[in-house]
Amino acid sequence: MLIRKRSEIPSSEITPEKTYIDRRKFIGATLAGVGAVAVGRTRLPSLLAAEGDSGVGFPADDELTPYELITSYNNFYEFGTSKEDPARNAQEFVTRPWTVRVEGEVSRPADYDLDDLLRPHTPEERIYRLRCVEGWSAVIPWLGIPLRDIIERLQPTSNARFVEFTTLLDPEQMPGQRRRVLNWPYVEGLRMDEAMHPLTLIAVGLYGRELPNQNGAPLRLVVPWKYGFKSGKSIVKIRFRRNMPLTSWADAAPREYGFYANVNPEVDHPRWSQARERRLGKFLRIRTQMFNGYGEEVAHLYNGMDLRRWF
């Protein structure tokens, strides 16, 4: 179990003390820095305050992946297909103003200014493992809002069984979209119960800072028990649907990528094994856990489903 109230588990048991103290210092320094930059717009001071309260922990062996690695090694094909491309090509990406269209099976379809969409919610820190379908992984302290909180406010109709997330289409700003590596724009989706799961997050920051452009600014999905490609980045549209959306990777290679894409060490990618993963910055591989270690929380969503078929 990853998310715990502080009362249940002392932080000294979760995080090596030095790391923890360094983090306190780091966050304090960031807070001071952020104050000077963009307080009103980003609401970061409140995000950081929330971090102090939420007390989200992680297993002792899950050392946080350094900020520099998380922000320099990215799969964000809109900005190029090599891992270094997004950090290089997303620097000038404009994320304000930002509009998110909410449509489909929802009682209040509308175009929301991002700040209006997020204002009623208080972002919290969630430390999650991220497992890429390619076999690498990271441990990331996200700042985000549980997607269910946002969905509850948007009031989907009873017809809504799936949610579809569309990434910005803007080849001017996103050089990777000038080549048809994927069928742009990038589309991802979740079943309604997956979207409403308390672990599912709309992330707006990491490491106590505003989300860097290369990590999917200004808002991205985080679904920690699924492969990373399920986490749509730079989202401009949330559509509630009756039917399962055709997601980008399932469209590109249906034999290799399914809609569910749950982390599963027993179901190999057709071309490579998923039994192990390598943490960024580490040399040796570690075992991949079922549902990326979140089975206790999410396995019940898939009761009775053949996970080999619904990969």
Added chain:
Amino acid sequence: MVLTRRALTQQQLISRVVKPAFFALALVPFGLLLRDGFMEQLGANPVEEITHRTGDWTLYFLLATLAITPLRRLTGLNQLIKMRRMVGLFAFFYACLHLFTYLVIDLVFYLPEIAEDIVKRPYITVGFTAFLILTALAVTSPIRMVKKLGGRTWNKLHRLIYVAGALGVLHYLWLVKADTSRPVVFGLVLVGLLAFRIKLLRGRDIRFRGWRKTGAVAHNDRLKSIALWEGDGDLT
């Protein structure tokens, strides 16, 4: 047979300048890898970075090896043949580092998985096959092996480099997720280099431009080129 003064100079140039210079240059990628490794400049996923770099250089040297014959014919610089073994051995050198990275850093504790990978993962199957071919070619690369096997057999065996090149490109193509542009470029270069040879086989009258002494057709040239390889001047 006595070579002309000009040829002798060219030979000396090759053996004393070009070869050592190329040798040093060919080690630069390895040196950079070591430097970046020690300075922790290999990025977020160092093992992947090492694997990719050594894989890339294996293919570069493999294609360079295959480019030597076309280059000779196009430029008339027959002495280039003396570079071929060295270039080929560098392909093998980087292939060793590539495989070593996978075997030792990646899987040393999971021996059963290596066997499973080789059988179950097509891109590893073809990559490993290419490596076995390169090993056979490297082992038989000394001149005494040429003599031992006989020119014809040796030539036939070493034509396997075409297969190794194709498997190497396939290995790359089969492991990328969506953006196939780089393996495709490697593939196109390979096809170009092989097409040149097909053209040679068809038009047997294509000659070495600078090969005035013998004026041999392509097939004979190949046999001769083995002797020329070691570059001691006994062409007859």
